[in-house]
Amino acid sequence: MRPMSYGQQGEPQSQWDPWKPHSQQPWNGGADETPDWAALAEASETRNKRRRLLFIGGGALATVAIGAAVAVAVVSANSDPDPNKPAAGVPGNSNLPGQTTGPAPSFESTSAPPPLNPVDFISSKAKDTAPLGAQLLFPGTQLTVGDTVYKKGATDDTKSCSAVTAGGLPKIVTDNGCTRFLRVSYATGGTAATVGVAVFDTAAQAAKVNGKVNTQKDSTRSLSGKGIKDFCTSAVCLSTANAYGRYVYFTITGFTNGKDMTEKDTAAYRVSNNLKDFARSQLYKRGEVQASAAANE
Numbered sequence: 001m002r003p004m005s006y007g008q009q010g011e012p013q014s015q016w017d018p019w020k021p022h023s024q025q026p027w028n029g030g031a032d033e034t035p036d037w038a039a040l041a042e043a044s045e046t047r048n049k050r051r052r053l054l055f056i057g058g059g060a061l062a063t064v065a066i067g068a069a070v071a072v073a074v075v076s077a078n079s080d081p082d083p084n085k086p087a088a089g090v091p092g093n094s095n096l097p098g099q100t101t102g103p104a105p106s107f108e109s110t111s112a113p114p115p116l117n118p119v120d121f122i123s124s125k126a127k128d129t130a131p132l133g134a135q136l137l138f139p140g141t142q143l144t145v146g147d148t149v150y151k152k153g154a155t156d157d158t159k160s161c162s163a164v165t166a167g168g169l170p171k172i173v174t175d176n177g178c179t180r181f182l183r184v185s186y187a188t189g190g191t192a193a194t195v196g197v198a199v200f201d202t203a204a205q206a207a208k209v210n211g212k213v214n215t216q217k218d219s220t221r222s223l224s225g226k227g228i229k230d231f232c233t234s235a236v237c238l239s240t241a242n243a244y245g246r247y248v249y250f251t252i253t254g255f256t257n258g259k260d261m262t263e264k265d266t267a268a269y270r271v272s273n274n275l276k277d278f279a280r281s282q283l284y285k286r287g288e289v290q291a292s293a294a295a296n297e
Helices: 037-078 169-175 203-212 266-295
Strands: 142-145 148-158 180-188 191-199 238-244 247-255
Touching: 142 266, 148 266, 169 203, 180 266, 191 266, 203 238, 203 247, 238 266, 247 266
Parallel strands: none
Antiparallel strands: 142 148, 148 180, 180 191, 191 247, 238 247
């Protein structure tokens, strides 16, 4: 069999398809059978365009597919088809730490009550029930204040308030219900002082007495003895009075040699101030001890 010829023989020619495998490429039909380069270039350009379109289309489809997958994942993560069903891997509310299913526990209050005021316990006979006496209120054999040592002398405790007071004070304390009068003396060098404490049932009585006292003429009587000579029996002395709670405490300070005291005697004034402060602090301590005992009951 003769092979089929191509070109101008009028015999059937296979049509070239650039996308069909093994298809024959057309020639320009010239005698020299030179390829039609323009046609080939056009076909190649067409093929490249089709490839670009396929790549673009495929990329777009891939992007859409990835976006859809991400959206589905996000929706799945944020949606809960059953709001009463706990998420997988997470315990339900009943198992969360700090959550209980029973009644809420109750606890006793641990806050400390406000401290009791010591002054309240020395302001009325009803609350001021601790033992009382000159030796209890002024214990020891001496008192040290700073660098000064005061030797303790005699003490006295009486229910006759008028007998141990002078000037107009006997009437004042008696008329206002004085029930007891305590005294103690201290001395340093040639200066001595007596502290007197008048006892009343209420703070109101004590305040009334203190308001009526004139320290220029109303005072406690000095107390000598146990190493302390007589003082302030006729000489001019310094007298003070103050109320604290249900008590009125007095001081009388002077010289054991009988010399009158003047404003220039600053050392003697210092003795008076120290013993006055000591008496007040001892009264406060009395209230403090009782307040502490009541708080611990």
